[in-house]
Amino acid sequence: MPENLTVDVRPVNRPDELHAWYEGQSAPQPSYIELGLQDGILLASYDAVVGPGTEPSVHHGIDRRWTIPVLTQDAANEFLTELVPMAQRVLDGSDVVWDGNNWVGRILTEDAEAAFDEITQRCEAIEDHDGNDDLLxxxxxxxxxxxxxxxxxxxxxxxxxxxxxxxxxxxxxxxxxxxxxxxxxxxxxxxxxxxxxxxxxxxxx
Structure with a gap:
């Protein structure tokens, strides 16, 4: 496992930073929280890929993502801060290893798995409706x-x-x-x- 790897939060800097709606698309791009198992970076962004498919680092589990609604700048930054302790537990129990074909991210301990599940539950619990002031x-x-x-x-x-x-x-x-x-x-x-x-x-x- 990486030694002394700590969570590095990258704040959201614009009110509409998690929003992207490409021409020809019927809906905005999905937003997500991402934790890099190799660099410790914790951020919120939107998926730049249209349609199926994703970046190799995500496909191989090196960067772990959780889908969220499109949050405002303040709500996203507050949420990232709340996730730091759980993200650190994930990092403490994870590693990036060579599987014979590719470098892949692995969650190796029960506590890291539990923390990963906690982040998943937190992301899924965000209420995606018009009455939620945290949504853009x-x-x-x-x-x-x-x-x-x-x-x-x-x-x-x-x-x-x-x-x-x-x-x-x-x-x-x-x-x-x-x-x-x-x-x-x-x-x-x-x-x-x-x-x-x-x-x-x-x-x-």
Whole structure:
């Protein structure tokens, strides 16, 4: 087992850091907690792989992952801190070994297995519903775009891309305040606002 390997927490640094919704996909990417058995890094992120498959280090158990809902920045950092004692127990009873074909992660002790299961239970216990203030609120402009037309948004044919960015930030904050939410992501809002601007410009031509 690795000697003196301690948990190294990597904090979440942005409100929407655990959120990614790729074009053409019907839902955001799954979020997860990850513990590296080789380096001790404990972090929260989202799965960058679309569809089946995963990174080799995850496939071989070197990096262990637990699926979680998309948490806010504060909630994710608080949760990571809570997991540190359990993650340390996992590290203390694990190793990365050569199995004859690949380097693989192994959990070797009963206490490490128990701690791994505790982390699993903690992750599964996060309530994934709209009433949970720890969850990032994610919306699609396809569902709420009707809230704003060009006049409502303050868009004209001369509105620049920089103006659009500022308008997107303002509308997102107004929507969050109206829903009594701390932080909101509205997928596609920037594209929608640019379309409104481009349609007005086309009419002028």
């Amino acid at each position: 609120s994610v919306w699609s402009v396809d569902n709420i775009g009707h809230l704003w037309d060009a006049d409502d948004a303050g868009i004209t044919a001369q509105t620049t891309d920089e103006d659009i960015d500022e308008i997107e930030t303002r509308l997102t904050k107004e929507f969050a305040d109206g829903q009594d939410l701390t932080f909101v992501v509205i997928k596609g809002l920037g594209t929608y606002l640019r379309t409104l601007r481009d349609d007005l410009a086309a009419d002028d031509d």
